Structures are given as C-alpha cells and as structure tokens.
Amino acid sequence: xxxxxxxxxxxxxxxxxxxxxALTLLFALPLGLxxxxxxxxxxxxxxxxxxxxxxxxxxxxxxLQLFFFYFGPYYIFGIPLKPSYRFAACIIAFSLNxxxxxxxxxxxxxxxxxxxxxxxxxxxxxxxxxTFFRIVLPQVVKRILPPVTNEVITLVKDTSLAFTLxxxxxxxxxxxxxxxxxxxxxxxxxxxxxxxxxxLVAWGMERIEKMLSYYR
Amino acid sequence: xxxILRVKDLRKSFGDNEVxxxxxxxxxxxxxxxxxxxxxxxxxxxLRCVTNLEPVSAGSIRIAGEDxxxxxxxxxxxxxxxxxxxxxxxxxNFNLFPHFSVLRNVTEAQRVVLGRSREHAAxxxxxxxxxxxxxxxxxxxxxxxxxxQQQRVSIARALALDPEVLFFxxxxxxxxxxxxxxxxxxxxxxxxxxxxxxxxxxxxAFARDVSDxxxxxxxxxxxxxxxxxxxxxxxxNERTREFLRRFAG
Amino acid sequence: xxxxxxxxAAAGLCAVLATSCxxxxxxKTLPEKGMKFxxxxxxxxxxxxxxxGDEYKGFDLDLAREVCARNGWTFVPKPINWDAKDxxxxxxxxxxxxxxFTINGREDAYEWTEPYVDNSQVVLxxxxxxxxxxxxxxxxxxxxxxxxxxxxxxxxxxxxxxxxKTFAGVVVTPNYNNAAxxxxxxxxxxxxxxxxxxxxxxxxxxxxxxxxxQTVMTEKYGIGFKLGNTELRDAVQKTFKEMVxxxxxxxxxxxxxxxxxxxxxxx
Numbered sequence: 001x002x003x004x005x006x007x008x009x010x011x012x013x014x015x016x017x018x019x020x021x022a023l024t025l026l027f028a029l030p031l032g033l034x035x036x037x038x039x040x041x042x043x044x045x046x047x048x049x050x051x052x053x054x055x056x057x058x059x060x061x062x063x064l065q066l067f068f069f070y071f072g073p074y075y076i077f078g079i080p081l082k083p084s085y086r087f088a089a090c091i092i093a094f095s096l097n098x099x100x101x102x103x104x105x106x107x108x109x110x111x112x113x114x115x116x117x118x119x120x121x122x123x124x125x126x127x128x129x130x131t132f133f134r135i136v137l138p139q140v141v142k143r144i145l146p147p148v149t150n151e152v153i154t155l156v157k158d159t160s161l162a163f164t165l166x167x168x169x170x171x172x173x174x175x176x177x178x179x180x181x182x183x184x185x186x187x188x189x190x191x192x193x194x195x196x197x198x199x200l201v202a203w204g205m206e207r208i209e210k211m212l213s214y215y216r
Numbered sequence: 217x218x219x220i221l222r223v224k225d226l227r228k229s230f231g232d233n234e235v236x237x238x239x240x241x242x243x244x245x246x247x248x249x250x251x252x253x254x255x256x257x258x259x260x261x262x263l264r265c266v267t268n269l270e271p272v273s274a275g276s277i278r279i280a281g282e283d284x285x286x287x288x289x290x291x292x293x294x295x296x297x298x299x300x301x302x303x304x305x306x307x308x309n310f311n312l313f314p315h316f317s318v319l320r321n322v323t324e325a326q327r328v329v330l331g332r333s334r335e336h337a338a339x340x341x342x343x344x345x346x347x348x349x350x351x352x353x354x355x356x357x358x359x360x361x362x363x364x365q366q367q368r369v370s371i372a373r374a375l376a377l378d379p380e381v382l383f384f385x386x387x388x389x390x391x392x393x394x395x396x397x398x399x400x401x402x403x404x405x406x407x408x409x410x411x412x413x414x415x416x417x418x419x420x421a422f423a424r425d426v427s428d429x430x431x432x433x434x435x436x437x438x439x440x441x442x443x444x445x446x447x448x449x450x451x452x453n454e455r456t457r458e459f460l461r462r463f464a465g
Numbered sequence: 466x467x468x469x470x471x472x473x474a475a476a477g478l479c480a481v482l483a484t485s486c487x488x489x490x491x492x493k494t495l496p497e498k499g500m501k502f503x504x505x506x507x508x509x510x511x512x513x514x515x516x517x518g519d520e521y522k523g524f525d526l527d528l529a530r531e532v533c534a535r536n537g538w539t540f541v542p543k544p545i546n547w548d549a550k551d552x553x554x555x556x557x558x559x560x561x562x563x564x565x566f567t568i569n570g571r572e573d574a575y576e577w578t579e580p581y582v583d584n585s586q587v588v589l590x591x592x593x594x595x596x597x598x599x600x601x602x603x604x605x606x607x608x609x610x611x612x613x614x615x616x617x618x619x620x621x622x623x624x625x626x627x628x629x630k631t632f633a634g635v636v637v638t639p640n641y642n643n644a645a646x647x648x649x650x651x652x653x654x655x656x657x658x659x660x661x662x663x664x665x666x667x668x669x670x671x672x673x674x675x676x677x678x679q680t681v682m683t684e685k686y687g688i689g690f691k692l693g694n695t696e697l698r699d700a701v702q703k704t705f706k707e708m709v710x711x712x713x714x715x716x717x718x719x720x721x722x723x724x725x726x727x728x729x730x731x732x
Contacts, residue, residue: 071650080651083606083634116311119269120370123305124325124377125297134328138315166608166638166647176637179612215314216359 006177006186013170014193017159020094020169021197024155027095032102039107050103057100062093066164069093090162098155105147109140142212149205153198170194220245220381220412221266226275228258228265235261237436238275243381243429246410250417250427250444254459258436259416263385266414267305268296279303280380301329304374308386310366312358318345318369319354322376330377337376344372348402364395371402382406384415400426420463424448432456496700498537504529505559508544512721513565516544524721525563531713532704554691561701562689575689578702581714581730582686585660586615588677589667591648596655599679603631605654608644611637615657618682625681641666649673657681661727685729706732 038050057065070089073079113136121131160171174190177183221243228236236258243249251259264270266277274288280302283291290296313321322341326332332340345351348368358366367387374382384403388396400422406413407426417423423430423444430447432440432455440447440456451457506514506525514523521542533540545553553559554575567584568577588607590596596605609616616637619629629635636653638644641662647653649670658666660680667674688705690698708714710732718726 070652071646074650074652081647083636083652086636086652114311116307116309117313120307120311120313122269123267123300123303124373125301125329126325127297130328134324135313142315163639164643166636166643168637172611172637176611215357
C-alpha cells in the first residue's frame with residue numbers, strides 16, 4: 001500500500017478528530033460551568049435537575065448518548081433527519097457528556113476555595129459575579145488543571161466513538177485501511193498520531209500550569 | 217461626637233443554640249472599642265454579625281446613620297452593600313487574594329468597586345503600603361510574605377476603600393508571637409489618626425492601651441462595658457475579675 | 466451384509482487399486498465409488514477455503530467432504546495457484562473448482578452447478594420512495610456497512626466506482642442495523658447491502674423498506690467443472706441438494722457464518 005496515500009487518508013481523519021475535539025471543548029468547558037452552578041444552586045429544583053443530568057451523562061455510555069441525540073429526534077418526535085445533523089448530533093452528545101464531567105471538576109474546585117476568600121471579597125464590596133470571576137474562578141482554574149488535563153486527553157481518544165454515527169474520524173479511517181490492505185501499519189500510524197496529539201495537549205496544559213505557578 | 221455604630225438587642229442562634237442573648241452597644245466616630253472576653257463568649261460572632269457576614273436572628277444594627285437591620289428585618293440588598301462599603305474588616309487569617317500581587321490586592325476593589333482610575337488607585341495603594349512599611353513588596357505575591365507582612369497588606373487593603381469604621385477580628389491570633397508587635401504598632405498608629413475601630417482581641421495590655429472603651433463579652437452577653445481604666449482597674453463583674461486575673465497572673 | 470454391498474465394496478477397492486497402480490494421480494472424470502474427488506481451491510480465501518496450520522479448512526471444503534462421504538469418494542483438498550486453475554481443471558489434476566467461485570462473467574467457461582451462495586449487493590430504499598432504479602440514486606446519499614464488498618465496490622478504485630460517483634455521498638456505518646436506522650430516520654436515501662441481509666431486514670421490519678430490482682453487483686457462487694463433465698456435476702449437485710433437504714448443508718453453514726444459513730440452493 002502506498003504510504004503517502006495512507007498518511008493523507010489518516011491526516012484527513014485526524015482533521016475530523018481534531019474538529020470534534022476542539023468543538024467539544026469549546027462547548028463543554030463553559031457548559032460545565034453552568035451545570036456546576038446548577039449543582040450548587042440555592043433552588044432545590046435546579047439542584048435536582050443538574051444532579052440527574054450529571055448522573056445520567058456519567059452513568060450511561062457515550063456511545064448510547066451519540067445514538068440518542070442522533071436518532072432521538074426521529075424515533076421520539078418523528079422529525080426526519082437531515083445529513084447535516086450527523087456531525088451536529090455528534091458534537092451535541094460529546095459536549096453534553098463532557099460538560100457533566102467538567103461540571104463535577106469545577107464544583108470540586110469551587111468548593112475547595114476557602115470561605116474566607118468570599119468573605120474578604122464581600123467586605124470589599126465585590127458583587128457576587130465580580131467575586132466569582134475575579135477572585136474565585138482564577139484560583140479554581142489553577143486547582144483544576146490536572147483533572148481537566150486528564151479529561152481532555154481522554155477526549156482525544158474518545159473521538160473514535162464518533163464512528164457510531166458514521167463520522168469518519170481517524171481511527172475509523174485506520175480500521176478501514178487496515179482491513180482493505182490486510183496490514184497493521186495504519187494502526188501503528190494512527191497510534192502515533194494520537195500520541196503526538198496528546199503529547200501536544202499535555203505540553204500545552206503543562207505550560208498553562210507553569211504560567212499559573214507564580215502563586216500558591 | 218457623632219454616633220457611628222449602634223447595636224441593639226442583637227441575638228444570634230445557630231439552630232437551637234443561641235450564642236448572643238441580646239447584645240447592645242454603641243460607638244462614636246474616632247473611638248476605639250476593644251472587645252474582650254473568654255473564648256466561646258461570642259466575640260467573633262458579634263463581629264461577624266455587625267459586619268454582615270452572618271445574619272442576625274433578632275435585633276438592630278445601625279451604621280453611619282443607616283439601618284443595616286432593624287428589629288430583625290434587613291435593609292434591601294443595595295442598601296446592605298452601600299453600608300458594607302463604609303466599613304472594613306481585617307481577618308484573623310488575612311484572606312489575601314493569592315493570585316494577585318500585593319499592589320493589586322490593594323487596588324482591585326478600588327478600581328472594580330469604586331471605579332477609581334488605575335493611577336489613582338495605585339497612588340492611594342502605594343501611600344498605604346508605604347505607611348505599612350511595605351512599599352518594597354508591592355510586586356510580591358502574598359505567598360512570598362511573612363504572616364505579619366500579609367496582615368499589614370490586608371490592613372492596607374481594607375483602608376484602601378476609606379472605610380468609616382474598621383473592624384479587626386483577632387488580627388494577631390494567627391501570627392507567631394514575635395510578629396504580633398508589628399501589627400499592634402500599625403493599629404496604634406491608626407488610633408492616633410483617630411480611625412474609628414472595633415478590635416476583637418486577646419491582647420489585654422494592648423486593649424487597655426489603645427482603646428477608648430472596652431466591651432467584655434461573656435456567655436453571649438455584655439458582662440461589663442466602660443473605659444479601659446474602669447474595666448481593667450475596677451471591674452464590677454465577678455466573671456470579669458476572674459478573667460482578668462487569669463491574664464494578669 | 467448382502468452381496469450387493471459386498472460387490473460394490475470390491476469394485477471400489479479395485480478402482481482405488483487401479484488408479485494407484487496405473488500411477489495416475491489425477492481425478493477420474495466419471496463418478497464412481499472409491500474414486501478420488503480432488504477439490505481445487507485457493508488456500509487464501511477464508512472462510513471458503515484456507516490453510517490453518519497444517520490443515521486445510523473452510524466452508525466449501527466441509528461441504529465437499531460431506532459430498533464425498535455420501536458418495537463413497539476419497540476427499541482430496543488441493544490448493545492451487547488461482548491463475549493456473551483452468552490448466553489444473555483441463556488436465557484433470559482437479560475434479561472441480563469449489564471455492565467461493567463466482568459464476569457471473571464465467572457462465573460459459575465451466576460446467577456450473579446451480580448457485581449455492583448469493584452474494585449479490587442490492588439497494589434498499591424506504592417504502593414509497595421515488596427511487597426505483599440505480600440511476601435514481603444520482604445525487605442521493607447512500608449508506609453502506611464498513612468493510613463489506615459493496616463498500617469496496619463503490620469506492621473510487623472499486624468495481625462500481627462509476628455508480629458511486631453519481632451519489633451525493635456515501636455514509637459508512639459501523640453495522641447493518643445502523644444503516645437501517647439511518648434509512649428509516651431519513652438521514653440517508655438508500656442502503657446498499659448484501660441481498661441476504663436486505664431480505665432479512667425486510668422480514669424484520671415489514672412494510673418499511675423496498676428493494677430495487679436492479680442490483681449493484683451480481684455475485685453468485687457455484688461449483689465449476691470442466692466443460693462437458695456434466696455427469697460429475699450432476700452427481701455433486703444431486704448430493705448437495707440432498708444435503709440441503711436434510712439440513713446438513715444448513716448445519717455446515719451455521720458453523721461458518723455465525724449461525725446463518727447462507728445457502729440458496731433449492732433442494
């Protein structure tokens with residue numbers, strides 16, 4: 001099999017994987033914060049809704065959720081699917097799933113900030129949003145970087161689940177090439193790509209951690 | 217002198233446990249009030265209630281002519297916040313913002329809350345840091361400072377908003393004994409400038425020296441109140457005598 | 466034991482001796498007891514015929530072994546060079562080619578049995594769809610299962626690349642069920658798949674889908690014999706049909722195709 005062609009095919013798949021990765025983070029990181037707020041809300045109902053959301057999202061396989069968000073509109077509401085919805089459903093499922101994990105990391109981070117920080121901010125006249133975004137969140141970010149890095153690296157590898165919805169990400173391309181040419185080479189190359197991808201992610205996160213190491 | 221703080225019949229319960237059983241006192245502008253008493257007597261709870269960190273169960277608090285809480289009913293949130301801006305609090309554990317430099321700890325509220333310009337806020341902050349003997353540490357981070365230095369930064373941070381009353385919650389309790397002196401010196405300096413202050417403290421000698429009036433709080437009630445000479449010299453209350461004897465002995 | 470059987474056994478023994486004595490290791494063209502039935506196959510074509518360790522195994526070989534057993538023939542699996550299969554057959558070195566051997570395009574080159582496996586690739590559309598022919602698929606989205614013959618055929622370098630090019634897009638699904646759901650929910654306009662699976666889907670979900678009359682690829686497997694050798698062909702076919710009738714063929718199929726009966730030969 002021509003190596004150049006294989007590399008080109010895999011790079012194309014890598015682009016799809018990277019797209020899923022980037023869009024999922026783009027939506028899941030802020031959404032996780034919203035869910036975390038729900039978990040810590042003063043209102044009982046909102047707390048329960050968020051709790052159930054996190055519980056279901058973490059308690060069921062991502063593959064099942066992909067199915068649910070893609071086929072759900074048709075099999076539940078009878079809305080015929082459009083081809084363009086495939087990728088959207090994939091991003092919706094990934095984003096909601098990861099937002100549940102991020103929410104719990106945020107919550108742990110927010111709750112680990114000493115009450116004294118809130119009290120000091122209150123005494124200085126900061127409003128609650130000012131307190132959160134200027135005082136609490138920056139400290140939370142520093143504390144949650146290691147667990148967030150874990151999730152982000154898992155996400156890179158989870159992108160291969162997108163094939164559940166026939167999205168041609170890198171691992172699918174590798175599987176097809178391997179079966180078409182009866183060789184393990186595509187898997188080796190795909191593995192290398194994943195590793196490099198994650199190496200860059202870990203390197204980036206480490207840089208951010210270093211940037212935030214100016215205080216304890 | 218103008219009355220700046222009046223607390224009347226303040227009660228506070230945690231669940232079924234009432235820790236303040238109707239505390240009343242008042243404070244005039246320019247006065248220094250020392251709050252003393254045994255541990256668990258309700259000193260810190262009183263301070264937290266007056267500074268609105270803890271809601272009262274009943275009673276009234278009037279600060280600088282405005283009711284924070286009247287007969288157990290709180291003012292609207294906006295009024296609460298306005299009142300809050302006229303007082304400052306120095307915590308036992310400093311509670312500096314670790315991700316901000318010393319300078320930014322002192323300028324942040326000025327800029328965000330009072331809307332002062334960067335230059336104005338920085339100039340004011342540097343004045344205060346200079347007064348605290350910390351102008352050289354403006355760019356340092358809290359974790360790089362000693363406990364005494366951190367507490368001085370937190371005093372500068374509280375002063376930066378030009379409060380009319382400054383509260384201290386056992387400001388030296390978290391410090392090594394050899395560092396308490398520098399904090400007491402700073403507070404003494406503020407007293408000389410006629411800063412209105414309420415100081416919860418275990419430092420009896422300091423309380424006697426620096427205060428205009430002393431409040432002895434025991435078992436959730438004001439057991440004794442008066443000028444330091446009276447409270448320390450000729451206490452009426454048996455509990456006060458016993459408490460002071462232990463410190464003297 | 467009666468005389469007749471004894472006579473047959475004796476004749477069989479003689480035949481074996483005769484073939485071995487004459488030094489002719491080739492296959493007999495006439496079906497008689499005790500003869501060697503040499504099955505020519507490509508040892509690199511699982512699951513129909515392949516080499517596993519020192520043994521030759523496969524679906525077709527199991528079928529052939531059973532046919533031999535029933536006729537009293539000696540079963541001889543003979544891996545051949547696929548390019549030399551015609552010479553092997555013409556020279557009599559092998560009795561037949563039995564190896565997932567596609568009839569289509571070779572109809573006149575061999576003496577064929579009736580097809581016993583139908584690997585045709587067909588198109589399913591939703592019931593009532595305006596798509597009636599392969600030409601109607603132009604500009605439509607078509608789902609295929611990954612790693613199937615039709616996926617390879619429709620690929621740009623495949624046998625049906627011309628047809629594939631007319632589609633708006635090909636969606637590769639992880640399995641047939643996904644493809645059916647994609648079709649059902651309207652995400653794709655058609656599914657190209659194996660005829661056996663298509664028929665099963667239509668049975669499972671009656672009234673939901675229709676199959677186009679035209680096929681994407683017609684691929685039926687038969688057993689090929691040397692032209693003119695109808696006698697042996699008929700004998701094999703007759704036994705094969707008996708095996709279908711008594712369920713033996715289905716049992717062999719189930720062993721190789723995860724419980725499925727892929728055999729389309731009518732008894």
